Amino acid sequence: MERRPLILIVEDEKEIAKFVDLELQAESYDTVVTYDGVTGLSKFRELNPDLVVLDLMLPVLDGLEVARRIRKTSNTPIIILTAKDSVDDKVTGLDSGADDYLVKPFSIEELLARVRAHLRRVNPAVTGEVRVADLVMNLDGREVFRDGRRIELSAKEFELLELFARNPGKVFNRFEIEEKVWPEYTGGSNVVDVYVGYLRRKLEGEGERRLIHTVRGVGYVLREE
C-alpha cells in the first residue's frame, strides 16, 4: 500500500491545531502537530513531511522565519495560516518561500482543497490536470500553478487559459475564442485582447517566460518557446 502523506502542523493556537489535525486525519493523512516554531523546524528536519501547515504568529521562532529556513533545504509545499490579511503580509509570506496563504477564519474545505492541490503538484496525479511547461492547471479544483506558485484567476480567465492549455500549439483567432468563452455576447469587442493581457500579467508577474503568444494577424497561441 502506498504510504500516506505526512503533514506537519505548526500552530500555537491549540484549538485550531486540534480541528485541523482532526480534519486532515479524517482525510487519511498522517499528521504531526507542534505548537512552536523551533519544535516545528526540528520535527520538519526529523520527519521530512510532504506538506507543512504553518501559522505565522508563533512563539520562539515566527512562521516567516520557519518558512525561510525550510525553504533553504527543501521544496516541501508550505501553506501559511494567519490572522493578518493585508497585501503586504501576503507578499512577505509568499516571499519567505510559502506556497500558499489562507487567512483566518478560513473554511476547512478550502484548506483541504489547497492541501490536495499542493500534494498533487508534488506527486503528479493522473486525472483532472493539464500541464504545459511549468504551468499546472488543476481543472477540478480550478487552480493554477506556475513553477509551484499558486495563481488566482477569475472564472473567465480560467476558462480562457483552459482553452489554450488543452490545445497547446493551436492558434486560436479572436472570433473562435469569443464564441467559446463568451458565448452569451455577440462579437465586436476587444474582450479577448484584454483578457490575454490579464492572463499575461498574472502568469508572468514574477518575470517568468511568456506562454501565450500573439500570432500577428491571426490570434493567440499557448506554447513553450
Next chain:
Amino acid sequence: MTLRLRLAIFTSAFIALILSAVAVSVYLMTERSLGAAVEERAQQALADLSGGAIATGLQRLPGDAYYQIVLVETAPARPRDVAGIRNGVDYTQPVSVRANPTGDSLLALLPDRALEDLIQQDELAGYVTLANEERLRVLGALGTIAFPNQQVALTAVILVGLPTSNLQLTLDQLAQDLGLTVVVAFLAFAFGVWWLARQVLAPVQRVTQAASRVSSLDLERRVPVPRTDDELRALALSINHMLDRLQESFETQRRFTADASHELRTPVTAIVGHAQYLLRRTNPGAEQVDSLRVIQREAERMAKLVHDLLELARADAGFQVQREPMNLVEVLEAVRDDLGPLAAPAAIAVDCARPLLEVDGDPSRLKQVVLNLVQNALDAGARSVSLHLEGDGKEVRLEVLDDGPGIPTEALPHLFDRFYRVDGARSSRGNGSGLGLAIVRWIVQQHGGAVDVRSRAGEGTVFTVTLPASEARAAT
C-alpha cells in the same frame, strides 16, 4: 468679507475721516486769517481817511482799494434818512487820487439796511459786487473829512472797499489742493494698508492652508511654525499640539479595532472549525445537528462582523486599495453565481450589453461592494435583484435594482452610517452587521467613485454606483 478687506476698509475710512477734518480746518483757518487781513486793511484805510487830512489819507490808501466820500450836510446837522445820504454831494471825484476803475458808486450798490446801520451807529460794514463782478468788502463811517489848508472840516459818509476776489481765488485754489492731497493720501494709505494686511496675514493664510490639508486620513501633516517669536507662532504651535493629540487618539482607536479584530479571529476560526468538524465527520443526532448549525452560523456571522470591523479600521487608518485594470462584468457574474443558488427562489439577473467594462480596481473589494448590495436586497425580502451595468468612455454605472419593500425616506440619509439599521437595532431580519453599506461607500470612494440610493416604499430600491472607467483603456 475677509479680514484683510475689512482691515483695509476700516483703517482707510478712519484715515479718510481724519484727513478730511484736517483739510476742512486748514481751509477754515486760512479763510479766517485772510479775511481778518482784509478787514484790518480796510479798517486802517477808513481810519486814515476819516481821521486826519484827506490828502494824507488818500495817499496812504492801498493800491487796490476803492473809496467814496459823500458830503451829506454841513456839520453838525445830520441826514436822518437813507435817501438823504444817497442824495448827498459826492465828493469823491474832485479829490480823487485814484478813480474807481468801474466808476461804480459804492453808495448806490450798498443795500438800504447797511445805510440804516450807518445812520444808527455811524458806521457800516458790507459786501458789494461791482459791474465787473469784482466783490468788495466795504466799510464805511459817518465821519469828518478835514482840509487843513482851507481850515475846513466837513461831515461826510466815507466808504472804503477792498477786493476779496483774490482772497476767494486763493481759497478756491487751497480747497482744490487740499481735496487732491486728501484723495491721494487716502489712496496711498488704502493701498499701503491692503499690502500691509497681506504681509501680516500671509502667515495666517499659510497656517490655514496647512491646517485644511490635515484631514482624518492625513494626520501626519503639521502646520509650518514661523521662526518669528509672535502670535502666529503660538497659533501654529497650539494647532500642532492639538493635531498631536488628535493623531494619538485616532491611532489608539485604530490600533484597538485592529488588535481586537485580530484577536477575535482566532477563537472564531476555532469555533467554526470544530462545529464543521462535528457536522462533517461525526454522526450527531438531529437535535445536535440543529444546535451545531446555530453555532456555525452565529460564528460565521461573527467572523463577518470581525472582517467588516477590520475593513473599516483599515479605512480609518487611511489604507489605500490596490488597483489594477479589471472587468466589472465578471464581478457581477461571479456575485450572481455565488449568491444565485442560495437566494433561490429569488432571482438575480445580470444585465449588460457588453462582455467587457473595465475599471481600475481591486477585484475582491469591488466584488464585496456588489455582494453587500445584493445581499442587502435579498435580506430585505426582494424577490428579484437586477444588476444593470453600462458605461461610456468616462465612467461605468452600476445599478442594483430590487423589488423589495423599499426604504423609508427618513432612513435614506443615514443609510451609509456605521451600525445603522433601517428597522431598528433590534431587527432580527437578515444577519447584517449594519456595516455593509459603510464599507460599500468606503470602497467606492477609494476607487474615485460615488454611490447613491433611491427608493420608494412598496416598490423597491435602486443603488447606483458610478466608477471612473479604466484610464489605460478609456479610449477603446
